Amino acid sequence: MLRGGEHGPVTTSSPRAAVVRRRRRSFYHGRMSSPHETPSGPAAPPPVRDREDIDPRGKKRDRSWPPAPEPLPVPVIDNHCHLDFADGDEQLSVHDHVARAAAAGIDAQITIGSDLEAVRWTAALLASEDCPPSLRGGVAVHPNEAALHARGHDHEGRELVGLDAAITEVSELLRGPGMIVVGESGLDWFRTSRDDDRAREAQIESFRAHIALAKELDLPLQIHDRDAHRDVLEVLEADGAPERTVFHCFSGDAEFARACADRGWFLSFAGTVTFKNADGLRGALAEVGLGQVMVETDAPFLTPVPYRGRPNSSYLIPITMATIAEVTGTDLETACRRIRETTESVYRWPEAVAA
Numbered sequence: 001m002l003r004g005g006e007h008g009p010v011t012t013s014s015p016r017a018a019v020v021r022r023r024r025r026s027f028y029h030g031r032m033s034s035p036h037e038t039p040s041g042p043a044a045p046p047p048v049r050d051r052e053d054i055d056p057r058g059k060k061r062d063r064s065w066p067p068a069p070e071p072l073p074v075p076v077i078d079n080h081c082h083l084d085f086a087d088g089d090e091q092l093s094v095h096d097h098v099a100r101a102a103a104a105g106i107d108a109q110i111t112i113g114s115d116l117e118a119v120r121w122t123a124a125l126l127a128s129e130d131c132p133p134s135l136r137g138g139v140a141v142h143p144n145e146a147a148l149h150a151r152g153h154d155h156e157g158r159e160l161v162g163l164d165a166a167i168t169e170v171s172e173l174l175r176g177p178g179m180i181v182v183g184e185s186g187l188d189w190f191r192t193s194r195d196d197d198r199a200r201e202a203q204i205e206s207f208r209a210h211i212a213l214a215k216e217l218d219l220p221l222q223i224h225d226r227d228a229h230r231d232v233l234e235v236l237e238a239d240g241a242p243e244r245t246v247f248h249c250f251s252g253d254a255e256f257a258r259a260c261a262d263r264g265w266f267l268s269f270a271g272t273v274t275f276k277n278a279d280g281l282r283g284a285l286a287e288v289g290l291g292q293v294m295v296e297t298d299a300p301f302l303t304p305v306p307y308r309g310r311p312n313s314s315y316l317i318p319i320t321m322a323t324i325a326e327v328t329g330t331d332l333e334t335a336c337r338r339i340r341e342t343t344e345s346v347y348r349w350p351e352a353v354a355a
């Protein structure tokens with residue numbers, strides 16, 4: 001499932017880094033290309049929709065990009081972001097996000113497509129010759145989308161294909177270039193009511209189909225769990241969790257974190273761990289330590305403190321990493337190194353650096 005050839009490993013510290021950098025320079029002709037300037041093959045698509053489309057409250061917020069933090073001493077990977085979303089007063093291309101991230105010590109990203117439009121966008125980006133070599137992706141039918149597909153129309157009343165058809169398309173596109181994870185799938189009792197029988201059944205059916213897909217394709221599974229810890233655990237236990245199971249944007253307490261870690265699952269922490277009211281989350285992180293922990297942005301959402309509400313992008317990960325290091329009582333360099341090792345082994349990427 002991994003691309004080889006001209007898409008070499010992404011690193012600044014391996015012996016092959018010089019070769020990779022040379023290749024990347026010639027690929028970019030010495031500057032970041034815009035999505036519309038690729039000489040041949042399909043260009044990297046620009047972000048397809050605005051964050052405000054699904055977050056209307058955002059209209060009144062500060063849409064300026066936060067300043068770049070001090071770069072990390074050891075590069076880490078953002079294992080969950082949504083590059084299909086546009087946000088901010090200044091429009092950033094995929095290449096802009098990648099360049100800003102690289103300058104801050106985030107040298108690779110995994111972009112997640114979580115509704116059919118985003119799924120197709122992600123597949124097109126990864127298949128494009130213009131796709132930055134430091135990007136990989138994953139797709140799934142998000143649990144809230146699963147409920148909509150089962151109902152047959154979205155919130156605006158637009159017709160949607162059935163849930164089976166949506167999962168079939170996801171299954172096909174997951175076999176394409178650059179796809180290294182199934183996700184995000186799981187259960188969401190926050191935006192979709194648990195009391196809505198049809199919606200609940202659709203979410204569970206979709207979750208089970210994605211668990212099966214991850215096993216069939218031997219890929220990790222990224223879990224979306226919102227207000228659904230117990231039910232998520234129950235479904236995973238009943239069906240048997242994929243070998244590499246990741247709780248994206250982990251949101252449980254210390255007890256649930258321990259339950260996940262004891263089962264060999266991984267916890268990915270987002271900017272939420274920096275929030276003032278997130279003592280429970282920091283308690284969860286302190287409980288499990290760094291062994292099975294990764295870092296992500298979920299960008300453009302969940303911007304870390306002190307920039308809550310403003311646009312988010314992978315270059316802001318150093319803020320979240322500082323909190324992770326502090327909570328786990330580790331120096332920043334060690335925390336980055338351990339998280340990088342875990343991320344590489346979970347996603348088996350970048351291959352050459354894992355040794």
Ligand SMILES: [Zn+2]
Nearest residue numbers: 080112184298
């Ligand atoms: Zn997400």
